[in-house]
Amino acid sequence: MRRLAALVGACLATTTLAVTAPAVATADPAGPVALVGDTGARVVSVAMQTDRRAMVSVFSPSMGRDISVQVLLPADRSAPRPSLYMLDGVSAGEETNYxxxxxxxxxxxxxxxxxxxVNVVLPIGGRGSYYADWQRPDPVLGVNMWETFLTRELPPLIDAQFSGNGVDALMGLSMGAQGAMNLIAKHPSLYTGVAAFSGCYDNRSNETKNAVRTTVGSTGGDATNMWGSNSDPAWAxxxxxxxxxxxxxxxxxxSSGTGLPGPYEAGGSPLEELTDALLVGGPLEAAANLCTNGFVDTLNRAGVPATVVRKPWGTHSWRYWQDEMRASWPVIARALGV
Structure with missing residues (x-):
């Protein structure tokens, strides 16, 4: 566990609620944006970047600010449809300046x-937050109430604005993988399925808690503001x-890889990118692989079926997660009923 925590910590530093319908609704994404949900969350604006891609600004009462959310829309919007919520990694949009x-x-x-x-819903932001509700504001990361936003405030607005049918599933990578698994485990009546890539799903030991602390610390935040001291029940x-x-x-x-070089490190990559993948992404994926294997063992002992993909190679990097996004679609499609 100490070796696992060291890998997770060092590498990450570098890299069921009932939801009521909104009071006002429109299925036209380009139509009036007067949606106000029962929580007080509201759609502030909808900007159609293309006829299939919307940028939505949603006011979150729990966080006291507007949150940007991308929505990818299907070609056929004649009938209500399910929604897939996709959660980011630790930087959560920082690379794109949000x-x-x-x-x-x-x-x-x-x-x-x-x-x-399906509607594909992509929240922008949540850097270092684990998509959780924090106990108190953080001096660097501010107010984080992402669990409340994602489970109570956002879904009814998305369903009303974009003809959602109330069927939701989750997909996440790295920090977002743990966030996605946490959300479905805490709110099983809200989600029908989850796809999680290269994540850790166990906070039981001080070593793994300290790895989470290092992850949050890599963004300037303090995980004590998230779940308290290591003895706080919030971790469990x-x-x-x-x-x-x-x-x-x-x-x-x-799914997870082993951290060993794979097809995307086989050649043709710039030296800087290759070095980063091997020295950072390799050990980090090896740690995520240990985490994933432990979680799968827990699922097996409980008799909970899952589709498990263990690749014999692969680093903690986006080209492998793109592959997993595609490979996991049949499972997510079953969850969404499409």
Whole structure:
């Protein structure tokens, strides 16, 4: 565990609620933006970047600020449809100066989902937050109430504005993988499935808690403001490995590589990119692989089925996550009923 925590910490430093319908609704993304939900969350604006890609500004009462959310829309919008929520990694849009999700900046998500009959919802922001509700504001990361935003404030507005049918699933990578697994484990009535890539899902030991602290610290934040001291019950309350029974009956896809060089390190990459992938992404993926294997063992002991992909190679990097986004689609499609 100490070796695992050292790998996770060092590498990451470098790199069920009932939801009521909004009071006002429109299915036209380009139509009036007067949506106000029962939580007080509201759609501030909708800007259609293309006829299939919307940038939505949503006021979050719990965070006291506007949150940007990208939505990718299907070609056929004649009927209500399910929604896939995709969560980012630790930087959460920082690379794009928060102008778009890293998913759309680093992968072919826009093209891949173009023929899928779903809304794809991509929150922008949440750097170092684990998409959790924090106990107190952080001097650097501010107010983080992402669990409340993602489970109570945002879904009814998305469903109303973009003809959602109330069926939701999650996808996440790295920090977002742990966030996604935590959300479905805590809110099983809200989500039908999850795809999680290169994540850790166990907060039981001080070593893994300290690895989370290092991850949050890499963004300038303090995880004590998130879940308190290591003895605080909030760590257990946000530990998916302690809630695996809630995953029974869900569509689950988890994957990881070993950290060894794979096809994307085989040649042709710039030296700086290759060095970063091997010296940072390699050890980090090796740690995520240990985490994933431990979580899969917990699922197996509980008799909870999951689709598990263990690759014999692969680093902690976006080209592998793009592959996993594509490979996990059949599981997510079953979860969404499409």
């Amino acid at each position: 102008t778009e999700s890293t998913w759309t900046a680093k992968t072919d998500a826009v093209a891949f989902f173009a023929d899928k009959p 309350d946000n530990d998916p490995s302690l809630r695996v029974d809630a995953l029974r009956g869900k569509q689950i896809y988890v």
